[in-house]
Amino acid sequence: MHTSYFKKLTKTVSVVALAAAVGFGTTYASVRSLLADAASAGNTVNVKDYGAKGDGDTDDSDAIQKAINAIKAKGGKVFIPAGLYYMESGVTVPPGVSIVGTTPAATGPWQNHLDSHDKGGNSIYGGSSGLSWTIGDDMRGTWILAANGIGNRNAVATFQLDGNTSIERVGFVNKSQYPCTSSPSEAPPLISVSTAKATNTSSTIKISDISLANPYIGIAIAQGSDFNNDYTSTPSNKSKLGTVTISNIMGSPQYKGIIIKGISTPVNLNNIQFNYSCYESNHVAERTNYATDIEVSGSDKVSLVSVLSFGANYGLMTKPAFSGRSSQVTAVNLNLESGIPLYLTASGKYEISNSYLFTICPFNASSRKEYRCLKIVQDKDCKTAPNYLFNNIMLQDPIEFGANTKNFNDSNIDITVDGGAKIVFNGMQSYGYDLTQKEPVIRYNHRSGGASSCQFINFNQISSASNPFISISGSAL
Numbered sequence: 001m002h003t004s005y006f007k008k009l010t011k012t013v014s015v016v017a018l019a020a021a022v023g024f025g026t027t028y029a030s031v032r033s034l035l036a037d038a039a040s041a042g043n044t045v046n047v048k049d050y051g052a053k054g055d056g057d058t059d060d061s062d063a064i065q066k067a068i069n070a071i072k073a074k075g076g077k078v079f080i081p082a083g084l085y086y087m088e089s090g091v092t093v094p095p096g097v098s099i100v101g102t103t104p105a106a107t108g109p110w111q112n113h114l115d116s117h118d119k120g121g122n123s124i125y126g127g128s129s130g131l132s133w134t135i136g137d138d139m140r141g142t143w144i145l146a147a148n149g150i151g152n153r154n155a156v157a158t159f160q161l162d163g164n165t166s167i168e169r170v171g172f173v174n175k176s177q178y179p180c181t182s183s184p185s186e187a188p189p190l191i192s193v194s195t196a197k198a199t200n201t202s203s204t205i206k207i208s209d210i211s212l213a214n215p216y217i218g219i220a221i222a223q224g225s226d227f228n229n230d231y232t233s234t235p236s237n238k239s240k241l242g243t244v245t246i247s248n249i250m251g252s253p254q255y256k257g258i259i260i261k262g263i264s265t266p267v268n269l270n271n272i273q274f275n276y277s278c279y280e281s282n283h284v285a286e287r288t289n290y291a292t293d294i295e296v297s298g299s300d301k302v303s304l305v306s307v308l309s310f311g312a313n314y315g316l317m318t319k320p321a322f323s324g325r326s327s328q329v330t331a332v333n334l335n336l337e338s339g340i341p342l343y344l345t346a347s348g349k350y351e352i353s354n355s356y357l358f359t360i361c362p363f364n365a366s367s368r369k370e371y372r373c374l375k376i377v378q379d380k381d382c383k384t385a386p387n388y389l390f391n392n393i394m395l396q397d398p399i400e401f402g403a404n405t406k407n408f409n410d411s412n413i414d415i416t417v418d419g420g421a422k423i424v425f426n427g428m429q430s431y432g433y434d435l436t437q438k439e440p441v442i443r444y445n446h447r448s449g450g451a452s453s454c455q456f457i458n459f460n461q462i463s464s465a466s467n468p469f470i471s472i473s474g475s476a477l
Contacts, residue, residue, distance in 0.1 A: 043076030054083020061089035072097055086145045090156035095164040095200040101142025104171025104211045133179050147175040149188040157192030163200030163242050171211035177254045179280035189220040195239035203242040212251025213277045223262030240265045252277035254286045257293040266301040273308045287311055288365040297321035304331040311362050312338045318346040326384040339368045343375045347382035353391040371410040373397055378417040385420030397432030413442045419449025426457040446474035
């Protein structure tokens with residue numbers, strides 16, 4: 001970086017002091033944010049002035065809430081300096097308040113694995129569970145050791161945000177999840193916005209530069225506060241919030257990374273990276289068999305740009321909800337590598353472009369028997385006819401090769417639809433092999449109702465096997 005650049009931004013902050021404050025991977029945007037923080041220090045309170053210790057042992061929940069309450073009347077920033085803050089209770093962030101930490105980074109058993117090895121390298125698979133993973137010396141920057149709501153996913157989130165709030169540059173470790181324990185339990189979201197609890201539903205919400213080492217549920221933007229799987233008790237109407245922006249997120253979800261549920265106003269996800277944060281064997285098995293990195297249900301105007309998902313059971317999944325309500329999702333630059341990278345089970349409108357879908361079974365750790373790069377199942381209870389547009393997508397299915405010598409039920413694309421469905425594939429490339437079961441590259445099942453439409457434009461299949469290209473079936477044929 002050139003010192004002349006910083007001199008243009010400010011004459012009061014020395015290059016030496018600034019360089020000391022900036023961590024590895026910090027961008028120019030982060031530098032500008034640091035300078036803005038310094039300029040607005042008069043509207044900032046420090047949690048340590050309210051009794052927070054950041055030693056990884058003392059319960060800092062009350063101290064953090066006191067700092068938030070001290071500034072909520074006028075608004076401003078609550079600064080959480082570097083340290084490991086143990087929290088047994090969640091805190092509520094009211095309108096006008098921003099939570100700001102210092103860029104989280106990790107060393108020791110977390111970061112060294114990711115820095116020193118290619119993802120999926122078997123040489124580092126193993127280790128044991130326990131609180132040795134939360135040694136403070138290994139957690140640099142601002143980290144939260146979350147121990148709130150253990151055993152209840154619907155408990156108050158670690159940080160419960162209202163409208164007109166933000167949280168940035170904070171890392172989270174879940175005490176109740178692998179590898180920090182050998183007996184994991186469900187837990188509430190680490191960061192949540194609930195329409196049932198928000199008082200400001202028109203102003204923007206910003207969540208950025210967050211590390212989620214091992215969340216049960218990482219970030220939840222949801223109507224109500226019920227995070228159970230079936231959603232059957234959820235009201236049928238959607239709810240509005242101000243525009244929600246979630247950016248620069250990395251981590252290793254154990255159950256759900258990001259949930260977007262029942263929101264009819266824009267939710268924008270940008271630069272999301274979910275991978276293994278460590279290769280402790282229980283953590284890997286849990287993530288591989290149970291994790292969904294991003295889940296969307298009953299929500300409109302959801303945008304995803306530049307998303308990496310590696311090693312989960314599902315990369316991006318949409319689910320039915322709210323008495324058959326539809327979803328609307330646009331996505332660009334997805335790199336999804338999992339058991340089923342893209343699984344669309346909610347009807348609605350989809351536009352997916354410039355993306356890579358790779359079905360994998362890391363370490364042979366998955367109990368899954370069915371693998372698909374892309375799977376579509378139309379929601380029979382939704383009256384909205386689904387519309388799917390896929391542009392410039394690479395599909396890869398080497399699941400029966402390399403370390404994986406088992407015979408799997410696998411295909412690049414699996415579609416089950418009813419009358420009215422419209423699907424367009426434009427500029428697709430399919431790469432993969434199935435030398436054992438001779439299964440089709442594409443499975444198309446027209447289940448019921450009137451006509452459905454599936455159009456292939458410029459579809460290129462690369463394979464040394466003689467698999468059938470497409471299998472068409474269904475009771476409605």
